[in-house]
Amino acid sequence: MAEALNLVFDLDGTLIDSAPQIHAAANAVFTARSLPGFALATVLGFIGNGLGVLVGRLLAHQGLEAEGPLHRDLVADFMRIYEQAFDLTSLYPGAAEALQDLAAAGHHLAICTNKPEAPARAILHHFGLAELFPVVIGGDTLPLRKPDPAPLHAAIAALGPARTLFIGDSEVDAETARAADVPLALFSGGYRKAAPEEMGTELVFDHHAALPRLVAQLQGRRPGKG
Structure with a gap:
């Protein structure tokens, strides 16, 4: 055998x-804090190194600090969506x-x-x-x-x-x-x-x-x- x-x-x-789901989550958590959303291609280019890195890269893309309280809060917001939303995956x-x-x-x-x-x-x-x-x-x-x-x-x-x-x-x-x-x-x-x-x-x-x-x-x- x-x-x-x-x-x-x-x-x-x-x-x-899951790229469409991650893209939708990114736009949801950023726009909820009065920050601009992202094109799908932008989010897709940042996927692969984990949630914390993704959020840091998205913040840096908007010229914001990649670490700190905002990063922490956005990661927490992402996690809440990640565990419940599957419709775009x-x-x-x-x-x-x-x-x-x-x-x-x-x-x-x-x-x-x-x-x-x-x-x-x-x-x-x-x-x-x-x-x-x-x-x-x-x-x-x-x-x-x-x-x-x-x-x-x-x-x-x-x-x-x-x-x-x-x-x-x-x-x-x-x-x-x-x-x-x-x-x-x-x-x-x-x-x-x-x-x-x-x-x-x-x-x-x-x-x-x-x-x-x-x-x-x-x-x-x-x-x-x-």
Whole structure:
């Protein structure tokens, strides 16, 4: 019987398209404090390093102090919206089916995201995926977040010893995989800015329906074999 793998997934831009939700939340919390809103492209360009960094970048974009009381209050406002609003967030086509297939094949699944842990768990429950992920490491689960390797290492440790593949979509995920010495599977339809060939990936997939087959092919190769 083929060995089961640890499959650790990023969330935003990898399994879910949350950019419209994050954009709406940003405009809601900023305009509620009589600050201007943002274009979707602006918010999209700042996603990936966690909520605190996102808010700091949005403040700096408006020429405001990136840290301090306003930053703290805006982060708290974001968190309240994050845990309740899912109407503008969608699963990528084929993602749910791919996850079900991978779990049925015996692989061990985890989430390693820079989204805060409570909103990450809430969105997994919303889409009926929570039972597939016994391990969820969020951006506030540990003192460090991606691209530091600690969150990915924590997810792997919680799953138990096995060959591991990290599945992500962005430069942050690529840097995390390199730092953790874990191969990366890149979803090309997420929030990356660089070309896939520049990101040092083990494999690239354009649609989630292809992922179980690609994982099975990787499963059949000996570690280190190209």
